[in-house]
Amino acid sequence: AQSVTQPDIHITVSEGASLELRCNYSYGATPYLFWYVQSPGQGLQLLLKYFSGDTLVQGIKGFEAEFKRSQSSFNLRKPSVHWSDAAEYFCAVGAREYGNKLVFGAGTILRVKS
Amino acid sequence: DTAVSQTPKYLVTQMGNDKSIKCEQNLGHDTMYWYKQDSKKFLKIMFSYNNKELIINETVPNRFSPKSPDKAHLNLHINSLELGDSAVYFCASRGGGSKETQYFGPGTRLLVL
Numbered sequence: 062a063q064s065v066t067q068p069d070i071h072i073t074v075s076e077g078a079s080l081e082l083r084c085n086y087s088y089g090a091t092p093y094l095f096w097y098v099q100s101p102g103q104g105l106q107l108l109l110k111y112f113s114g115d116t117l118v119q120g121i122k123g124f125e126a127e128f129k130r131s132q133s134s135f136n137l138r139k140p141s142v143h144w145s146d147a148a149e150y151f152c153a154v155g156a157r158e159y160g161n162k163l164v165f166g167a168g169t170i171l172r173v174k175s
Numbered sequence: 176d177t178a179v180s181q182t183p184k185y186l187v188t189q190m191g192n193d194k195s196i197k198c199e200q201n202l203g204h205d206t207m208y209w210y211k212q213d214s215k216k217f218l219k220i221m222f223s224y225n226n227k228e229l230i231i232n233e234t235v236p237n238r239f240s241p242k243s244p245d246k247a248h249l250n251l252h253i254n255s256l257e258l259g260d261s262a263v264y265f266c267a268s269r270g271g272g273s274k275e276t277q278y279f280g281p282g283t284r285l286l287v288l
Contacts, residue, residue: 167216
């Protein structure tokens with residue numbers, strides 16, 4: 062069965078501090094990996110994606126993520142968090158073999174304190 | 176230039192009613208999806224259509240019936256609404272080939288009273 066685990070339900074960081082959000086997956090096929098962000102009452106915005114190739118991918122708003130196959134992880138990072146980054150972050154996995162449907166993690170709520 | 180749009184944005188209705196949510200994409204994509212986000216923010220796939228053909232149906236009650244009149248539209252009709260249907264419903268679309276990214280609509284917030 063396909064599953065995505067985001068072990069941290071809430072994370073609080075100070076503005077300007079670095080951030081790492083964890084994502085682990087269990088998948089029976091070669092996965093595509095995504096991070097989406099959702100602000101309160103809003104839809105889902107794509108931050109970045111990994112399909113193949115370079116395992117360190119850059120996204121919008123200064124975010125990056127690293128795919129580590131040996132650890133089945135795709136952690137999201139940002140070197141310096143801004144107050145506007147406060148939102149909920151979702152890791153998602155898809156694969157052509159499963160009709161490209163996305164399986165989402167439960168989300169991590171990021172709070173930024175000034 | 177809305178890529179994936181949904182109507183209505185909010186829907187409040189009584190138990191037992193029948194309602195529809197519409198989704199349109201102007202990206203020229205072949206594949207469209209419906210996802211449900213429950214009160215705990217958990218997102219789960221419901222349906223997927225490719226060129227008007229149903230390709231994914233994730234054990235959704237048959238009170239939910241997707242309809243795709245053309246590949247730019249995927250509507251969701253819900254019969255006999257129940258309290259547990261209250262959720263945010265997201266439509267998404269995806270291009271074919273190597274363009275695997277799914278783009279999401281703004282969501283429809285359904286509240287069943």
